[in-house]
Amino acid sequence: MARGAARVIAQYREPGAGARAYLHLRWAVCPFDRLLPFIPREGRLLDVGCGSGLWLTYLALERPGLVLHGIDADARKLALAATSQAGKPVLRQGSADDLPEGTFDCITILDVLYVLPDEVKAKVLQGCYRALSDGGAIVVKELDTSPTWKFAPAAFEELLAVRAVKMTHGGRLHFQSLDDLSRAMSAAGFVDVEATRIDRGYLHPHVVVRALKPRPT
Numbered sequence: 001m002a003r004g005a006a007r008v009i010a011q012y013r014e015p016g017a018g019a020r021a022y023l024h025l026r027w028a029v030c031p032f033d034r035l036l037p038f039i040p041r042e043g044r045l046l047d048v049g050c051g052s053g054l055w056l057t058y059l060a061l062e063r064p065g066l067v068l069h070g071i072d073a074d075a076r077k078l079a080l081a082a083t084s085q086a087g088k089p090v091l092r093q094g095s096a097d098d099l100p101e102g103t104f105d106c107i108t109i110l111d112v113l114y115v116l117p118d119e120v121k122a123k124v125l126q127g128c129y130r131a132l133s134d135g136g137a138i139v140v141k142e143l144d145t146s147p148t149w150k151f152a153p154a155a156f157e158e159l160l161a162v163r164a165v166k167m168t169h170g171g172r173l174h175f176q177s178l179d180d181l182s183r184a185m186s187a188a189g190f191v192d193v194e195a196t197r198i199d200r201g202y203l204h205p206h207v208v209v210r211a212l213k214p215r216p217t
């Protein structure tokens with residue numbers, strides 16, 4: 001499960017024990033490698049809510065043809081992301097609902113939507129739609145609300161991360177089912193919405209939804 005962790009985390013310049021432990025933990029619980037097949041080899045990619053840049057670092061190693069950008073609300077996480085030597089993504093502090101228009105071929109959002117209320121989620125997805133070029137892809141990774149035996153402990157863990165440890169920027173949590181997430185993406189205008197479970201062998205109910213911004217006919 002934690003395949004490749006050392007290679008990716010080695011890209012960070014002297015992260016310190018706490019940051020290193022966090023990066024290892026994040027790598028161990030999130031199946032980043034299972035997201036790779038959904039990502040193009042070339043073009044401009046924006047990671048919304050990029051946090052400490054682990055995904056961007058992994059992409060820089062696995063998809064060297066991509067021009068990488070990241071945006072996150074949390075300055076501390078961005079500071080850690082900026083110490084990664086891989087790919088040198090363009091990083092910006094800002095809100096997920098305020099994206100530049102029409103400039104990206106792919107947008108990824110990994111474990112971010114669950115910290116946003118439904119109306120903000122909708123705004124973020126609409127912003128992603130505008131920020132994508134025609135035919136561009138959006139790849140959203142979230143936790144599904146089923147099966148309960150996976151969701152309940154994962155939701156409790158996330159609650160601790162947001163409220164107690166304050167590891168994740170946010171307030172209340174707003175998890176949604178895979179069907180609701182797919183519907184929200186269609187409502188934002190995306191087509192060819194495809195949902196896939198990527199949680200085999202993992203304790204968390206990881207799912208990914210990939211969709212396209214249609215080309216004008």
Ligand SMILES: C[S@@+](CC[C@H](N)C(=O)[O-])C[C@H]1O[C@@H](n2cnc3c(N)ncnc32)[C@H](O)[C@@H]1O
Binds near residue numbers: 030053072096097
């Ligand atoms: C659980 S972390 C996931 C980080 C990263 N995507 C990953 O997979 O490792 C959620 C991230 O969303 C960011 N975030 C939360 N609300 C945000 C908002 N409104 N705008 C931008 N980033 C936000 C947090 O700062 C945090 O870095």
